[in-house]
Amino acid sequence: MGMVSAARMETFLIVARQGSIRRAATQLHVTEAAVSAAVAHIEKQLGAKLVAKAGRGIALTEAGRVYAEYCRSILGLMKEAQAAVRQAEIGRLRIGVVATAGESVLLRPLAKFRNRYPDIELSLSIHPRDVLFVELLHHETDLVIAGRPPRDAGLVTRARRASQLVVVGAPDRCRDPLRSTWLLRGRGSGTRDATLALLDQLQISPPTLTLGSHGAVIAAAREGLGVTLIHNDAVEHHVETGALRVLPVDGTPLDRAWHAITTRTPTPTTRLFLAHIMDRAEVGEDAFHNPTTFS
Numbered sequence: 001m002g003m004v005s006a007a008r009m010e011t012f013l014i015v016a017r018q019g020s021i022r023r024a025a026t027q028l029h030v031t032e033a034a035v036s037a038a039v040a041h042i043e044k045q046l047g048a049k050l051v052a053k054a055g056r057g058i059a060l061t062e063a064g065r066v067y068a069e070y071c072r073s074i075l076g077l078m079k080e081a082q083a084a085v086r087q088a089e090i091g092r093l094r095i096g097v098v099a100t101a102g103e104s105v106l107l108r109p110l111a112k113f114r115n116r117y118p119d120i121e122l123s124l125s126i127h128p129r130d131v132l133f134v135e136l137l138h139h140e141t142d143l144v145i146a147g148r149p150p151r152d153a154g155l156v157t158r159a160r161r162a163s164q165l166v167v168v169g170a171p172d173r174c175r176d177p178l179r180s181t182w183l184l185r186g187r188g189s190g191t192r193d194a195t196l197a198l199l200d201q202l203q204i205s206p207p208t209l210t211l212g213s214h215g216a217v218i219a220a221a222r223e224g225l226g227v228t229l230i231h232n233d234a235v236e237h238h239v240e241t242g243a244l245r246v247l248p249v250d251g252t253p254l255d256r257a258w259h260a261i262t263t264r265t266p267t268p269t270t271r272l273f274l275a276h277i278m279d280r281a282e283v284g285e286d287a288f289h290n291p292t293t294f295s
Contacts, residue, residue: 004042006078009071011038012050016068020057042067069138076139083142084267091269092121096132096141098190099214104233105161105258106145109283113276120269128188136263142270144261147190158274159260159288164232164253165194168244173224177247181207181226183217194254195229201251218244231256260288 015024015035025032043050050064060068083092097106102124114122125132125141133149135141149155167177182199185192192210199206209226211217218235221228222243232253238244260277262270280287 004045006075008038008042009075011035012042013068013071013075015039015051015058016060016064016071018057019054019059023057072138072140080139080142080265080267083269084265086269088268088272089117090119091267091272092123092142093267093269093273094123094125094140094142095273096125096127096135096144096146098129098132098146099126100191100231100234101145101258102126103214104231104236105163105286109277109286112283113273116276116282117272120272128186129190130188133261136261139263142262142267143273145258146261147256148259149261154264155261156264157259157261157291158266159278160291161258161260161286161288163256163258165191165229165256166232166235166253167227167229167247167249168221168235168239169227169247170222170224171242171245177227177249178202178204179206181209183220183226183228184208184210185214185217186210186212190256191229191231194256198229198249198251198254202249229254233258258288259291 011024011028014027015021018024018027021032021035021039025035028035039051046063046067048063048067049061050067051058052061053059086092095106095110106124110122110124114120125135127135129146132141132144132146133153133155136144136155137153144155149157169177169180182195184195207226209220211220214234217228217230218238220226221230222238227247229252232246235244239246260274262274266274274288276282277286277288278290
């Protein structure tokens with residue numbers, strides 16, 4: 001049995017994501033025949049059927065779903081291997097963050113890191129927590145900044161930074177949070193899960209309004225559309241200017257530290273970034289702490 005090339009794995013993954021040979025061919029700028037041939041070649045090599053016709057497109061078989069997961073990890077590890085042998089100061093760093101951390105926790109330390117190490121190739125992606133942890137497990141991201149990782153996932157918290165979840169609303173509109181509309185983030189958000197757990201604990205079922213983005217939740221709260229549970233880092237400025245106020249609600253504030261998370265094998269460049277965000281002399285009050293000394 002021969003080995004399947006990385007290029008064919010990439011092709012198969014695009015077919016899997018697109019659910020269509022035609023759309024995959026368009027994305028890859030090749031013919032549909034070339035894409036079909038690549039998939040057929042992999043199926044022959046593996047001795048397994050990976051795709052089946054479904055309506056106008058294709059669907060993955062159970063074997064296809066399993067193989068796609070392996071492809072993600074293998075390709076992610078290959079790219080990680082290339083980065084791991086380069087010197088830390090000229091390496092590549094892919095950071096994944098949840099929206100709140102991206103806007104209110106990471107930008108200043110990241111700007112200082114870029115100034116300090118201008119030759120590092122940086123990329124930043126903002127996704128819901130659940131998506132980020134899946135990417136990290138597949139070695140598609142080097143470091144994630146989010147809430148606590150799932151237990152037994154094989155992920156390691158390398159640094160933490162204290163943060164709290166507080167309930168905020170417009171000062172003149174939301175006097176009684178228990179009788180207000182609660183503004184929620186989309187599915188996959190850790191803050192959404194924490195909000196639903198809090199409402200459960202308070203034994204209330206208020207009207208809710210789901211807004212897709214972190215920015216939209218803050219804007220809606222400022223306009224008096226409702227109250228929201230949110231990281232204090234994200235609303236510090238709005239509270240200081242009086243656009244929002246922190247509302248007293250039983251069970252809050254909730255301690256929800258930010259975690260800097262990697263796999264068990266962080267690259268040298270990832271380690272360099274972790275040292276940077278824990279360096280108080282460099283990043284000041286934005287600094288993270290070693291998780292073992294964190295209280």
